[in-house]
Amino acid sequence: MKSLDTKLAEIKANPKSRAFIIADAKDADMAFGVRAPGPRSYLARGGARPAQFSPEVWSREEFGYRNLPEFLDIIREVTHQGLVDIMLMSAYVNELLTIKEGIFKDSPVTPAARANDTTDVWAARHGCYTREPSQPFRSASIDQIQCGQVECERDGNGEFPGANLGLYSVTFVNDLEQDREALRWYKAFREEAERKRFRHFLEVFDPNVESGIPPEKLGEFINDNILRTLAGVPEAGRPIFLKIVYHGPRAMEELCQYDPNMVVGVLGGSAGTTYDAFKLIHDAQKHGARVALFGRKINNAEHQLAFIEMLRLITDGKVSPEEAVRAYHGVLQAKGIKPQRELKQDLELTDQAMSYGGSGSRAKVEMRGNPLATTKPAPAVASRPASAAPAWPTFGGGAPDFEKMTPAQRAAYDAWRLKRIFG
Secondary structure (H helix, E strand, O other), X not given: OOHHHHHHHHHHHOOXXXXXXXXXXXXXXXXXXXXXXXXXXXXXXXXXXOOOOOOOOOOHHHHOEOOHHHHHHHHHHHHXXXXXXXXXXXXXXXXXXXXXXXXXXXXXXXXXXXOOOOHHHOOOOOOOHHXXXXXXXXXXXXHHHHHOOOOOOOOOOOOOOOOOEEEEEEEOOOOHHHHHHHHHHHHHXXXXXXXXXXXXXXXXXXXXXXXXXOHHHHHHHHHHHHHHHHHOOOHHHOOOOEEEOOOOXXXXXXXXXXXXXXXXEEEOOXXXXXXXXXXXXXXXXXXXXXXXXXXXXXXXXXXXXXXXXXXXXXXXXXXXXXXXXXXXXXXXXXXXXXXXXXXXXXXXXXXXXXXXXXXXXOOOOOOOOOHXXXXXXXXXXXXXXXXXXXXXXXXXXXXXXXXXXXXXXXXXXXXXXXXXXXX
């Protein structure tokens, strides 16, 4: 059984369960075009793939973006790691990896494909589409996602060579005609999906244009629209979970407490700092979310496998977001990877764009199924006996004084703290 199905069953059977679903959104080719695979600063173990460039125009390094073969290599590695529960792809990438290669056949990871591409994700360079009110549109059909062609041969067993899970996106803009049209398309999709036994999860974006709703009220607007929309949908046609912008504790708890059978998840938005991502998944889980779907936050990370490992450690309750950022930087240091930001800057919380158009030695955390596990471990920092004098500045009561710590003292404290957690 796939980990997604195991966790969904556990969440519904036990509301107090810590089971948490992590999805990696590798469907950006349906939004960004050339930029979709992300920066070439991180490549899978296979390294660079051949690309044709005129040397008098630019070098491969100067261009800066991965090509599709390099992008596919990363998806293969993340799937092999097995720490995410869902791999979301475009219909084309789903065909290449799910149907033709069969990489998910013996994997705990569930393949999924973006089932529609509304105009607010048409983030072409120099384009203006994302600034216009969202319009419904579908490139791929359900049959094409399930079996790679216009019509599937259905034998009644519900098994297909492709993905049998899709993301459907709706953007409410607080305009009657616009929102009614979006719901008409969603209704048609739901009915087709129910007939073809195709599961989906529902993504609800905030308005991508001026809606007249104050920012602090958007959570209420989105919550009410979700519940009103799904009130007319019987269980057979409902999404298996939701994916929404995190509007803070009150809005999240308001939605999650409404119906115990409704599983709520958050979307990641723009890349931001490492702390932005780790704090978001921690706080969303604390206030009721049971799913996180991160795209740019994972895809733009310096080392995606290590980043995903930290997300899992946070949702398992083993580290705090702050500890995860420091441990992540420790891993980058051990791998000789230059971080995009210094640790102090990467521990800052920043404002996040939630639309496609917005735009000494370190502690070591064991990485399962990760290339880091084959590297030589960094020298261990001995833990401090309770009776020993602290190796870092403290206040009178014994609490660490972070402002007075040198980098070496901070590294020693981080290592000691993580050793207490992991044993």
